[in-house]
Amino acid sequence: MVDFVKYQALGNDYLIVDPRYGDTVLGPEPASEAVRLLCDRHYGVGADGLLVGPLEAPKSNTPVSLRIFNADGSECGMSGNGLRMFALYLAEHHVEQWRAGRPFTVRTRGGDAEVGIVDFADGLVRVGMGLPRFTSVEGNGDRGVGGVAVPVAGEGLDAVVTVTDLHLGVPHTVVFRDRIDGELAQRLGPALAWHSRYPDGTNVEFVRVHDDHTLDAVVWERAAGHVPASGSGACAAAAVAYARGFVGRHVRVRMPGGEVEVSVARDGRVSLTGTAREVMRGVLSPSLRTELVDRRAAPGPSERRGT
Numbered sequence: 001m002v003d004f005v006k007y008q009a010l011g012n013d014y015l016i017v018d019p020r021y022g023d024t025v026l027g028p029e030p031a032s033e034a035v036r037l038l039c040d041r042h043y044g045v046g047a048d049g050l051l052v053g054p055l056e057a058p059k060s061n062t063p064v065s066l067r068i069f070n071a072d073g074s075e076c077g078m079s080g081n082g083l084r085m086f087a088l089y090l091a092e093h094h095v096e097q098w099r100a101g102r103p104f105t106v107r108t109r110g111g112d113a114e115v116g117i118v119d120f121a122d123g124l125v126r127v128g129m130g131l132p133r134f135t136s137v138e139g140n141g142d143r144g145v146g147g148v149a150v151p152v153a154g155e156g157l158d159a160v161v162t163v164t165d166l167h168l169g170v171p172h173t174v175v176f177r178d179r180i181d182g183e184l185a186q187r188l189g190p191a192l193a194w195h196s197r198y199p200d201g202t203n204v205e206f207v208r209v210h211d212d213h214t215l216d217a218v219v220w221e222r223a224a225g226h227v228p229a230s231g232s233g234a235c236a237a238a239a240v241a242y243a244r245g246f247v248g249r250h251v252r253v254r255m256p257g258g259e260v261e262v263s264v265a266r267d268g269r270v271s272l273t274g275t276a277r278e279v280m281r282g283v284l285s286p287s288l289r290t291e292l293v294d295r296r297a298a299p300g301p302s303e304r305r306g307t
């Protein structure tokens with residue numbers, strides 16, 4: 001019996017704790033302090049986040065409930081990478097029929113996502129991420145697709161940044177530049193992620209259009225900072241690029257951690273296809289289990305939403 005299974009997708013790693021197998025230590029409502037300790041790379045197991053599920057016995061025609069937490073203890077509405085990892089875990093440990101591609105639904109705080117395993121052996125999974133909701137200062141709708149100028153504390157191109165905001169399970173802000181790199185993400189990411197414009201924070205994607213079917217992106221997440229890749233971030237980048245006429249419906253998004261395929265349907269719904277794989281299974285030491293139980297009595301997860 002294991003206490004957790006660890007997966008990675010494009011360098012983004014999550015721990016899966018299955019409440020249906022033994023005592024999870026975390027309890028039904030994981031405390032933010034306990035989540036932070038478990039995900040800490042020096043004092044715990046180490047991960048970008050935690051997936052708690054399935055919350056009930058998986059059935060072929062019933063949505064499977066999942067809770068997603070970031071390493072800082074905040075709860076996350078949706079994660080494209082996390083959903084791919086969870087799909088593979090379900091097919092491996094719960095419903096064998098899903099390995100052959102039969103679609104099923106995962107229910108998260110950010111909404112339902114239809115999932116299908118394209119190639120179980122290679123860990124290739126397709127996830128329906130839903131319909132992007134573009135936003136602007138004035139309100140919701142398509143008015144924000146063209147971008148809004150946002151002043152930040154910088155000079156030259158960094159003084160005023162043109163952004164396009166949208167919600168895709170979690171908030172995203174897309175910035176197009178001719179040149180992007182990790183230094184750009186480090187410089188502007190924090191300033192935009194917690195700009196006064198975004199009271200709850202936002203995830204920032206810096207995007208370069210390579211051609212009409214390829215995008216390059218670097219990501220700064222509000223809860224994790226500069227990350228090698230983001231599934232929902234790739235979808236946000238592709239949705240905005242398509243809405244602005246830069247690319248077609250089928251887009252390859254290249255990130256430092258790897259690449260994914262994003263498709264935009266005629267009704268605007270976005271789907272994501274990419275790989276994930278299991279990297280380890282583990283058993284917690286008695287001392288760490290005791291500390292997690294102690295922290296379980298701490299206040300629940302932060303109300304601040306993560307990636």
